[in-house]
Amino acid sequence: MGVLKLVAAGLTNREIADRLGVSSRTVDAHLRSVFAKIGVGSRSAATRYAVEHALV
Numbered sequence: 001m002g003v004l005k006l007v008a009a010g011l012t013n014r015e016i017a018d019r020l021g022v023s024s025r026t027v028d029a030h031l032r033s034v035f036a037k038i039g040v041g042s043r044s045a046a047t048r049y050a051v052e053h054a055l056v
Contacts, residue, residue: 003030007043008050 006016013031017024031046040046050056 003027004034004038004046004050005056007031008047008056 002020003016006019011019013024013027017027020027035041035046038046038049040049
């Protein structure tokens with residue numbers, strides 16, 4: 001869940017894409033998948049999940 005850690009660190013999709021060497025559309029797809037997997041619908045909820053589960 002590296003993308004989740006980067007979201008929790010406050011990076012934008014474009015910044016995440018640049019860091020990982022992928023397109024922002026790929027990041028969007030990864031985030032949709034992660035959000036569905038952890039049962040959240042927003043970046044702030046995903047960040048809270050990451051903090052509560054000691055992923056950051």
